[in-house]
Amino acid sequence: xxxxxxxxxxxxxxxxxxxxxxxxxxxxxxxxxxxxxxxxxxxxxxxxxxxxxxxxxxxxxxxxxxxxxxxxxxxxxxxxxxxxxxxxxxxxxxxxxxxxxxxxxxxxxxxxxxxxxxxxxxxxxxxxxxxxxxxxxxxxxxxxxxxxxxxxxxxxxxxxxxxxxxxxxxxxxxxxxxxxxxxxxxxxxxxxxxxxxxxxxxxxxxxxxxxxxxxxxxxxxxxxxxxxxxxxxxxxxxxxxxxxxxxxxxxxxxxxxxxxxxxxxxxxxxxxxxxxxxxxxxxxxxxxxxxxxxxxxxxxxxxxxxxxxxxxxxxxxxxxxxxxxxxxxxxxxxxxxxxxxxxxxxxxxxxxxxxxxxxxxxxxxxxxxxxxxxxxxxxxxxxxxxxxxxxxxxxxxxxxx
Numbered sequence: 001x002x003x004x005x006x007x008x009x010x011x012x013x014x015x016x017x018x019x020x021x022x023x024x025x026x027x028x029x030x031x032x033x034x035x036x037x038x039x040x041x042x043x044x045x046x047x048x049x050x051x052x053x054x055x056x057x058x059x060x061x062x063x064x065x066x067x068x069x070x071x072x073x074x075x076x077x078x079x080x081x082x083x084x085x086x087x088x089x090x091x092x093x094x095x096x097x098x099x100x101x102x103x104x105x106x107x108x109x110x111x112x113x114x115x116x117x118x119x120x121x122x123x124x125x126x127x128x129x130x131x132x133x134x135x136x137x138x139x140x141x142x143x144x145x146x147x148x149x150x151x152x153x154x155x156x157x158x159x160x161x162x163x164x165x166x167x168x169x170x171x172x173x174x175x176x177x178x179x180x181x182x183x184x185x186x187x188x189x190x191x192x193x194x195x196x197x198x199x200x201x202x203x204x205x206x207x208x209x210x211x212x213x214x215x216x217x218x219x220x221x222x223x224x225x226x227x228x229x230x231x232x233x234x235x236x237x238x239x240x241x242x243x244x245x246x247x248x249x250x251x252x253x254x255x256x257x258x259x260x261x262x263x264x265x266x267x268x269x270x271x272x273x274x275x276x277x278x279x280x281x282x283x284x285x286x287x288x289x290x291x292x293x294x295x296x297x298x299x300x301x302x303x304x305x306x307x308x309x310x311x312x313x314x315x316x317x318x319x320x321x322x323x324x325x326x327x328x329x330x331x332x333x334x335x336x337x338x339x340x341x342x343x344x345x346x347x348x349x350x351x352x353x354x355x356x357x358x359x360x361x362x363x364x365x366x367x368x369x370x371x372x373x374x375x376x377x378x379x380x381x382x383x384x385x386x387x388x389x390x391x392x393x394x395x396x397x398x399x400x401x
Contacts, residue, residue, distance in 0.1 A: 004032035004178050010083035010115065011036055012108045013053070015043025017158045018090035018124035018167040023048060025089055026056040028174045037062065037079065039108045041095065065107040080114035081362065081379055087177060088112070089150070090124030090167045093135050100138040116379050118180060122150040122173055127163030150176050185393025187228030190268040192318070193221045194261060194275035194307065196236030198254045202299065203286035212276035214238035216323070216363060219385035220272055221246050227389050232264045236275055254278050254304040261307050265318055270392060272321040273308040280304060309341045319396055321345045321388075327352040334368055344395070345369050347376075347388060367391055 009029050013022045022038075029036050038053040039062045050061035062079065080086075088095070088108070095109070099121075104110040112119070121142060129135060130152060143149050151168030168176075195217020199207040218240050221233040225245050232247045234257060242248055249264065251257045254277045265271050280301035290297070312320045320343045324334035327350070334348030349365040364378035367388065376387055 004029065004034040004174075004181060007034045007181060008082050008084040009034045009036050009177070010079065010086045010111065010117075011038045011057075012086065012088040012091075012111070013038060013040045013044040013048070014088065014090060014092045014095040014108070015041055015046060016090050016092045016124050017047060019044045019047035021167055021170055022089060023052055023056055024170045025173060026053060028170055029177075030057070032174065032178065035059075037082065039063075039079070039111060041106060041108055043092075062107055065105075065110055077114055080111050080116070081383075083115055083117045084383065085118050085120060085177060085180065086112065086115045087120045087122070087173070089120070089122035089173055091121045093123075093125045093129045093132075096121065096123060096135065096138050096142070100141050116377055117383060119147045120150055120173075120177055120180075121147055122168055123152045123165070124167035125152075125165050126159055127157060127161050127165040130163070130165040148176070148180070181226060185227040185390050186224055186270070186396075189229045189270060189393075189396065191224045191229040191231045191270045191272065192234065192261065192264045192268045193217055193224065193231065193272045194234045194236075194257060194277070195221065196238040196240075197276050198236050198257055198278045199252050200254065200278045200281040200304075201285045202282050203288065203290045205289050208278060208280070208282070210276045210278070212236070212238075213360075214240050214275075215361065216381050216385065217272075217274035218242055219381040220274060220388065222382065223385035223389040224270075224272075226386075227393060229270070229389075232268075234260045234264060234275070254281060254307070258305050258307050258310065261311060265311055265314070268318045269396065270321070271308075271311050271318045272392075273311070274323050275307070276325065277307055278304055306341070308343070312342050319344050319392065321347065321392060324348045325351045331366060331368070331373070334366070338368055338370070345392065369395070 013019050026036050036057045037059045038057050054061045098109050099112045104113050139149055150173050152164055153166040153168050154164045155166050156162050196214030197210045197212040199209045201207050221231050221242055225231040233242055234249045237252055249260045251260050281304050283300045283302050308322050322343045324337050324346055326333045330348050330350045334346050338346040346368050347365045362378055363381050363384050365376045367374040367376055376384055
């Protein structure tokens with residue numbers, strides 16, 4: 001199984017003789033079943049053509065920051081959000097200096113600032129340039145900011161010099177990026193996640209439900225499995241698929257979801273409740289379809305059991321994570337829910353913003369615990385899920401850095 005399978009890798013290519021190796025890099029990433037989009041600086045196009053990179057990646061190559069066609073389709077911010085990882089290879093001394101100091105004067109440097117995904121930089125330059133104190137300071141600064149520096153390697157260079165500065169071998173670059181996705185934040189842990197809406201029957205053909213798409217819960221299940229967790233996903237009625245390494249339990253009603261959850265959480269380490277469970281269900285369900293006769297119809301509802309509160313109250317309970325989808329006073333309501341249900345963590349998001357949340361592939365949230373609040377900026381739901389899973393993993397009993 002490839003760790004890069006279905007990953008979105010944004011490859012930045014800067015100017016330097018090592019740019020020709022980027023073609024092999026794209027091919028090897030694609031061999032790992034990764035999706036690759038290429039961004040080139042204008043200097044890079046002097047060493048290898050965009051047509052070559054397009055043919056190998058199967059995607060248009062992005063060159064200009066202010067490209068009217070690109071901005072009308074996938075603008076630079078959308079491109080940054082698309083990425084699961086930003087890999088710059090080769091990275092010239094000039095480009096490294098620019099991103100260290102926050103310049104954003106072309107497409108690739110702008111994407112670097114805008115992209116919230118993990119960043120990898122593979123330097124390639126003359127050995128004397130690599131040895132300059134300014135270059136070493138820049139590399140150290142990027143490393144301290146969390147950028148993963150890949151290489152460089154030592155050996156004979158195109159100019160005839162011998163020393164450090166060669167681009168790390170392509171296979172080693174792919175291996176380093178792949179290793180990142182072997183995240184073990186939940187290795188050896190059992191995780192149960194609920195996702196999607198529930199449907200509460202009124203009669204054989206009608207039901208009460210909500211707008212939940214289940215996308216956030218499915219993204220969390222994928223992220224948890226990729227982080228090494230033995231993952232069970234309890235899914236309401238949604239048309240979404242999940243990987244074979246995720247145990248999926250399909251349910252329809254709130255009652256069914258509660259039963260499946262209580263069965264699954266026995267001896268589990270983490271429970272993440274993303275499902276939008278109906279708060280109320282009809283007291284009586286008609287045996288036959290209710291006819292449209294009267295001008296009005298009364299429907300008596302009763303409260304459903306609170307699944308998250310029930311799990312949180314168990315004598316041997318797992319680490320409990322809830323979600324608070326609110327339209328106003330988001331943080332206050334979320335913190336109240338955290339305290340009232342005695343949760344370990346809650347993820348608050350503003351569903352009044354119709355560009356994120358329900359039905360959308362993107363989301364933004366605030367991660368809240370008893371003593372912390374962490375803003376998680378807008379990104380893809382999968383990237384957001386990975387951030388949440390990483391945060392959960394660091395807070396579990398027995399975790400060590």
